[in-house]
Amino acid sequence: MDVGTVNQSASDKKELLKVSNLHVEYRTLDGVVKAVNGATFRVDDGEAFGLVGETGAGKTTTALSIMNLVPNPPGVTTRGEIIFDQKRIFDLPDKAMQTIRGNRISMIFQNPMASLNPVYTVGKQIMEVLELHQNLSKQAAREKAAEMLRTVNILENRMDDYPHEFSGGMQQRISIAMSLACRPKLLIADEPTTALDVTIQAQVLELMKGLKKDFSSSLILITHDLGLVAEICDKVAVMYAGFIVEHGTLRHLFNHPLHPYTLGLFNSIPSLDKSVSRLQPIAGLSPDPKNLPSGCPFHPRCPYAMDICSQKMPEKTEAEPGHELFCWKHA
Helix, strand or coil: CCCCCCCCCHHHCCEEEEEEEEEEEEEECCEEEEEEEEEEEEEECCCEEEEECCCCCCHHHHHHHHCCCCCCCCEEEEEEEEEECCEEHHHCCHHHHHHHECCCEEEECCCHHHCCCCCCCHHHHHHHHHHHHHCCCHHHHHHHHHHHHHHCCCCHHHCCCCHHHCCHHHHHHHHHHHHHCCCCCEEEEECCCCCCCHHHHHHHHHHHHHHHHHHCCEEEEEECCHHHHHHHCCEEEEEECCEEEEEEEHHHHHHCCCCHHHHHHHHCCCCCCCCCCCCCCCCCCCCCCCCCCCCCCCHHHCCCCCHHHHCCCCCEEEEECCEEEECHHHC
16 A cells, blocks of 8 residues: 655654653553553644554553543553643642543544433533633523534534433544533543444545645644555554554555554455455464563564574664664664
8 A cells, every 4th residue: 555755754843742651551450451662653733643453552542641540440550750831740730631521632433322321412512611610601602512513413403312322423523522622632432333334434535635624734644554544644553462663654664564563454454456265364463462472472473484583572673764663683
């Protein structure tokens, strides 16, 4: 899949979010689950950043860490730092963090019913966000809520309906309207189209592209769908077993993928350009996060594994400016 170049260089953009050496684990009765292991990346103003990987790779835990919502217990951030808009997230008191969540940073969850209260009308739920963060009167909040519903192509006469009266796609659009009500600087979308059929997926995708442009928000898109990433993202990070194994611009990863895991993801996707008898799935299964392999976490599944791969974690390699990976094959 060939994609075009990103026009604006990273040096021209203002840094909005920086995640540095993030380590998160869940301490359970069955053992310690190492969910995120040294994740490092940045998101600039107005940028769409894709976080890609299999289920259990640590993508959602990374997003919850940005919101400072990792449940504790059992979740514990053992190392690392997150800076959002020049503020250290982990140093903020609860009250200050509450003014950021839903206001400066919003999150769209995979299951829209997880973010919609079944006993309140959808209009009331959007109004509550506006009243809390923007100190609007009830009338002003209602008018703004109606405007947000129109933005996501839902008639304002549905404001007094309850979530169960909407289809799955409409529920997701309502969640998006609620997330964007306060015009957040950063929108995190966690598998926003997974539970939707193909037609509704396309509608939600077009909606997110338009809203990103209209609202000038930055976006973190968490997904396993590389096609979705190609449509909307400027930069991409590939996550495996809690590690970011490769990251760069969309052009870097789609035109010149280097890490064996990234190559495996692309090889397992059907292609319209090539005629093949069967797809090439990645051999084996993701490792148990309670018992990660030594060295490179991907080495038990890697077709290029060498002795050093099982002995030592790869060092960072810069293939070209802005394109980095952790792999002994390219070190």
